[in-house]
Amino acid sequence: MSDRNRRTTSRKSTGSEQPLSERQRVILRVIVREYVASGRPIGSKALVRLSGIDVSPATIRNEMARLEELGYLEHLHTSGGRIPTDKGYRYFVAHLMGNIELSSSEQLTILHQFRQVELQLEQWIELAAATLARAAGNVSVVSAPIPQTPRLRHLELISLQPRLGLVILVTTDGAVRQLMTHWPDDADQETLSALADALVPPLRGLTADEIAGHAAGASALARVALAQVEIAMRAMTASVAPVRHSGLEHVLAQPEFSDATEAQELLTLLGGGSFVSAILPRLEDAPGVRVFIGEENQTDELRRLGIVVSTYGVDDEVVGVLGVVGPTRMAYDRSISSVRYMARLMSDLMADLHGQ
Amino acid sequence: MSDRNRRTTSRKSTGSEQPLSERQRVILRVIVREYVASGRPIGSKALVRLSGIDVSPATIRNEMARLEELGYLEHLHTSGGRIPTDKGYRYFVAHLMGNIELSSSEQLTILHQFRQVELQLEQWIELAAATLARAAGNVSVVSAPIPQTPRLRHLELISLQPRLGLVILVTTDGAVRQLMTHWPDDADQETLSALADALVPPLRGLTADEIAGHAAGASALARVALAQVEIAMRAMTASVAPVRHSGLEHVLAQPEFSDATEAQELLTLLGGGSFVSAILPRLEDAPGVRVFIGEENQTDELRRLGIVVSTYGVDDEVVGVLGVVGPTRMAYDRSISSVRYMARLMSDLMADLHGQ
DNA sequence: ATTAGCACTCTCTCACAGAGAGTGCTAAGA
DNA sequence: TCTTAGCACTCTCTGTGAGAGAGTGCTAAT
Numbered sequence: 043m044s045d046r047n048r049r050t051t052s053r054k055s056t057g058s059e060q061p062l063s064e065r066q067r068v069i070l071r072v073i074v075r076e077y078v079a080s081g082r083p084i085g086s087k088a089l090v091r092l093s094g095i096d097v098s099p100a101t102i103r104n105e106m107a108r109l110e111e112l113g114y115l116e117h118l119h120t121s122g123g124r125i126p127t128d129k130g131y132r133y134f135v136a137h138l139m140g141n142i143e144l145s146s147s148e149q150l151t152i153l154h155q156f157r158q159v160e161l162q163l164e165q166w167i168e169l170a171a172a173t174l175a176r177a178a179g180n181v182s183v184v185s186a187p188i189p190q191t192p193r194l195r196h197l198e199l200i201s202l203q204p205r206l207g208l209v210i211l212v213t214t215d216g217a218v219r220q221l222m223t224h225w226p227d228d229a230d231q232e233t234l235s236a237l238a239d240a241l242v243p244p245l246r247g248l249t250a251d252e253i254a255g256h257a258a259g260a261s262a263l264a265r266v267a268l269a270q271v272e273i274a275m276r277a278m279t280a281s282v283a284p285v286r287h288s289g290l291e292h293v294l295a296q297p298e299f300s301d302a303t304e305a306q307e308l309l310t311l312l313g314g315g316s317f318v319s320a321i322l323p324r325l326e327d328a329p330g331v332r333v334f335i336g337e338e339n340q341t342d343e344l345r346r347l348g349i350v351v352s353t354y355g356v357d358d359e360v361v362g363v364l365g366v367v368g369p370t371r372m373a374y375d376r377s378i379s380s381v382r383y384m385a386r387l388m389s390d391l392m393a394d395l396h397g398q
Numbered sequence: 399m400s401d402r403n404r405r406t407t408s409r410k411s412t413g414s415e416q417p418l419s420e421r422q423r424v425i426l427r428v429i430v431r432e433y434v435a436s437g438r439p440i441g442s443k444a445l446v447r448l449s450g451i452d453v454s455p456a457t458i459r460n461e462m463a464r465l466e467e468l469g470y471l472e473h474l475h476t477s478g479g480r481i482p483t484d485k486g487y488r489y490f491v492a493h494l495m496g497n498i499e500l501s502s503s504e505q506l507t508i509l510h511q512f513r514q515v516e517l518q519l520e521q522w523i524e525l526a527a528a529t530l531a532r533a534a535g536n537v538s539v540v541s542a543p544i545p546q547t548p549r550l551r552h553l554e555l556i557s558l559q560p561r562l563g564l565v566i567l568v569t570t571d572g573a574v575r576q577l578m579t580h581w582p583d584d585a586d587q588e589t590l591s592a593l594a595d596a597l598v599p600p601l602r603g604l605t606a607d608e609i610a611g612h613a614a615g616a617s618a619l620a621r622v623a624l625a626q627v628e629i630a631m632r633a634m635t636a637s638v639a640p641v642r643h644s645g646l647e648h649v650l651a652q653p654e655f656s657d658a659t660e661a662q663e664l665l666t667l668l669g670g671g672s673f674v675s676a677i678l679p680r681l682e683d684a685p686g687v688r689v690f691i692g693e694e695n696q697t698d699e700l701r702r703l704g705i706v707v708s709t710y711g712v713d714d715e716v717v718g719v720l721g722v723v724g725p726t727r728m729a730y731d732r733s734i735s736s737v738r739y740m741a742r743l744m745s746d747l748m749a750d751l752h753g754q
Numbered sequence: 755a756t757t758a759g760c761a762c763t764c765t766c767t768c769a770c771a772g773a774g775a776g777t778g779c780t781a782a783g784a
Numbered sequence: 785t786c787t788t789a790g791c792a793c794t795c796t797c798t799g800t801g802a803g804a805g806a807g808t809g810c811t812a813a814t
Contacts, residue, residue, distance in 0.1 A: 083807090085806065085807050085808085086808080087806080087807075097756070098756070100757055101755085101756055101757070103808065104756085104809095106808095107808090107809080117808090119763085119764055119765070119807090120764050120807080121762090121764045121806060121808060122763095122764070123806080123808095161577070161578035161580070162578060163578070195556065196554065198554055198566075200552060200572070202572045202751070210566065210574060212556055212564065212566070216556070216558045216564055218564065218574070220574040221516070222516070222517035222518060222751075224517070291665045291666060294658050294661050294662055294665065295658055299658070302650050302651055302656050305650050306647045306651060309650065313647075395578075397559040397562070439776090441775065441776050441777085443775080444775095444776095454789075455788095456778095456788055456789070459778075460778095460786095460787085462777095475776095475794080475795055475796070476777065476795055477774095477776040477777060477793090477794055477795045477796070478776065478777090478794095478795070479775080479777095
């Protein structure tokens with residue numbers, strides 16, 4: 043009894059963090075792989091069969107007990123096999139899964155799909171979300187690329203009705219925004235076109251901040267137009283970018299979400315933009331694919347999820363975020379390689395777009 | 399025994415379709431209301447309590463049996479109360495629910511939300527979807543308004559890189575589209591601006607078809623630009639409009655979708671645009687709110703759903719679709735009044751936009 | 755260090771019983 | 785003729801308990 047107590051209490055803080063033996067690593071890998079695939083805890087007997095290790099189940103049991111002490115596995119019920127802990131998944135991601143690439147046939151399929159679609163940013167994002175979801179077998183999340191410091195390239199003022207019109211602006215990176223606008227006075231198309239023609243040359247290449255400086259002394263109409271331009275350009279860099287997601291069906295099929303309330307939580311999470319704002323801060327100045335597993339996440343809603351994300355884009359010009367979300371029990375290897383490939387692909391597309 | 403057989407067989411084709419008595423109407427109304435609210439079948443005893451009719455449960459049972467013969471109710475299990483059939487819901491919608499309006503406080507809340515948002519079509523759609531979902535307590539579906547015969551108002555050609563650029567076009571109803579385009583030759587901004595300035599006057603006010611006629615004899619660059627304009631304008635009228643949906647959480651909470659596969663079907667339905675194409679044909683030239691209940695739907699995926707839709711927009715200028723989707727067991731009164739109100743609101747917004 | 759053996763624990767499935775709810779039918783009452 | 789009370793019946797739902805199955809930890813032997 044005292045023996046048992048000692049073990050239980052020592053589970054959390056494991057004094058000497060000696061490296062795992064090769065056999066332990068094999069066991070952990072098989073458990074992660076198998077649990078991810080089946081969703082059912084793995085017992086010692088099944089493990090012997092699956093791992094090919096030529097020892098008895100009893101030996102495996104000892105090793106499993108040791109791995110549990112070290113915090114890599116856990117024990118849902120007294121009987122019923124073991125499952126990986128978050129730490130176990132983390133170890134798997136760091137040391138056991140190898141450095142997997144998508145198979146070249148998969149890469150080709152994806153490339154092919156992108157070739158078939160028109161040169162439309164919206165469509166790229168849509169397609170990226172759909173493709174990533176399928177490749178990773180999870181919910182995918184793709185944000186639009188956010189220009190880092192958008193500069194004005196072109197401006198167009200349109201009259202729809204006497205006092206209602208559009209401000210259309212194009213930035214140097216090719217993004218287009220339109221805002222409906224109330225003009226302060228009646229303004230016909232001639233007046234507006236003339237104003238736009240007059241405004242563009244001095245403003246070309248300026249940032250939102252710089253444009254703000256030009257408002258003083260201008261006509262009322264020009265001030266309204268400039269204010270709208272400024273709003274639009276600031277909105278472009280806002281970190282709460284619109285986010286597409288796709289592939290909910292994959293995740294709802296998982297037993298973790300068979301409970302409707304779990305599914306609901308995920309939906310509100312994805313629906314309400316809070317997802318990106320929760321994740322984005324942790325991506326700052328860390329390139330490549332990042333993985334957050336269960337408890338490693340900072341907000342409660344994410345504690346039962348695994349997240350694989352990457353930024354994409356062209357340094358200092360545009361940056362977007364894409365990734366996948368699923369239960370902690372997800373195929374991290376597959377997700378990571380999918381996210382990595384898709385981020386590279388989207389980055390290439392952005393680079394093309396920006397002429398590199 | 400023979401008696402029982404007679405009733406069972408006579409259920410489908412009910413010879414004399416005499417009008418329901420007042421008491422039967424009350425019973426049917428209470429059953430629909432209560433079943434929608436609770437999701438549990440209603441028995442004779444509960445019905446007496448709920449309806450306030452001062453007769454014994456036995457009498458109610460006779461009436462219920464009669465309603466079942468007539469096809470308005472059904473019997474899931476020998477015991478366990480009755481639930482409405484599709485025909486029962488249909489009768490409820492046609493004769494029993496009254497002509498309900500959203501409460502004026504609800505109307506005000508919604509109006510207020512629309513006032514707070516900027517004058518952006520995208521945002522209106524988003525907001526309409528979110529609001530409708532909440533008001534109706536179901537999944538909402540809102541399509542962007544489709545211009546009936548878009549006419550060109552303005553055209554802008556932008557150079558991003560030597561051979562890559564943007565075609566931006568504005569139609570008379572204020573819709574803006576941009577397409578990324580490969581120019582056939584190197585084209586600097588001056589050339590493109592000059593071309594745009596030259597193209598706009600003759601093309602202003604023309605439809606896609608009419609623009610197609612202008613391509614002959616033009617320069618290669620102009621032909622590419624015109625082709626893009628034509629593509630964009632045709633895409634605008636394509637009936638497969640992009641559709642926003644919102645409020646999945648409401649529906650996933652319903653027991654009908656606690657089974658993950660049901661939920662999945664709904665997701666793929668909403669995700670894959672097939673929804674609008676399945677519904678749209680049936681909306682042709684029928685104004686106002688339409689209701690499709692279960693078996694009334696033509697495709698199998700929709701057989702277990704109730705759908706309440708309406709077109710919105712300005713006649714002959716823009717037309718969009720909005721509605722809600724839920725299990726057949728849905729609060730049709732609430733959904734109908736929400737859809738009706740929201741369609742009116744969006745139509746008003748469109749009318750404002752088109753200057754009426 | 756490994757293994758066989760064993761007692762133990764926990765889940766899962768199935769069957770069964772009893773409560774509860776509701777039904778249809780019959781016969782009596784208004 | 786409509787309504788009602790009574791009754792036998794059916795079906796679901798909720799335990800409960802038994803038994804199988806899987807897996808574990810521990811001990812003792814190899």
